[in-house]
Amino acid sequence: MKLRLNYFLFLLALVFSVTPAFADDPKNFKEVMQRIERDMSKLVGHIMKEEYADIIAVAERVANHEEPPLSHRLRLIAELGTDFPNFKSHDDNVHIYSVAMQEAAEKKDIDAVIISYGKTMQSCNNCHKKYRERVQKLKF
Numbered sequence: 001m002k003l004r005l006n007y008f009l010f011l012l013a014l015v016f017s018v019t020p021a022f023a024d025d026p027k028n029f030k031e032v033m034q035r036i037e038r039d040m041s042k043l044v045g046h047i048m049k050e051e052y053a054d055i056i057a058v059a060e061r062v063a064n065h066e067e068p069p070l071s072h073r074l075r076l077i078a079e080l081g082t083d084f085p086n087f088k089s090h091d092d093n094v095h096i097y098s099v100a101m102q103e104a105a106e107k108k109d110i111d112a113v114i115i116s117y118g119k120t121m122q123s124c125n126n127c128h129k130k131y132r133e134r135v136q137k138l139k140f
């Protein structure tokens with residue numbers, strides 16, 4: 001059973017991505033977060049001005065945001081253990097709602113853009129409530 005769990009976590013690690021490292025890559029989890037925060041702030045401006053092309057581009061960046069280095073991701077998976085799928089589900093929600101934001105912007109439906117922006121933000125906060133302190137303690 002233990003072995004199967006480890007195998008499962010290993011597969012999750014692979015799914016969590018195996019992208020190569022570049023100089024501009026975020027150096028830790030916090031930096032990933034700071035970049036998403038900047039994009040969420042930019043979105044507010046674009047929403048207020050109904051700049052749909054910009055909403056689509058920035059929401060796309062939030063949906064497919066960068067990730068911390070592979071070594072950090074692996075450690076996070078090991079530390080969170082069986083809670084990792086729940087942790088990841090919050091990130092999946094960020095993805096789902098920011099894709100919905102792009103789709104709403106493509107239809108120039110500002111009300112739907114705002115609703116999906118709110119749901120994206122709620123997904124950020126849902127993860128923070130549950131995991132922020134715990135991950136901070138890992139001191140990446």
Ligand code: HEC
Nearest residue numbers: 029030033036037040087090091123124127131132135136
């Ligand atoms: C899967 C969980 C998760 C999701 C989803 C998530 N965050 Fe975070 N966030 C964290 C954790 C954990 C920390 C603490 C990281 C640390 O301090 O090392 C954090 C920290 C932050 C910080 C503080 C960074 C700093 O300088 O201390 C900001 C800002 C932030 N997140 C923004 C966002 C935004 C915006 C979203 C949604 C678009 C989001 N986060 C979604 C887990 C998450």
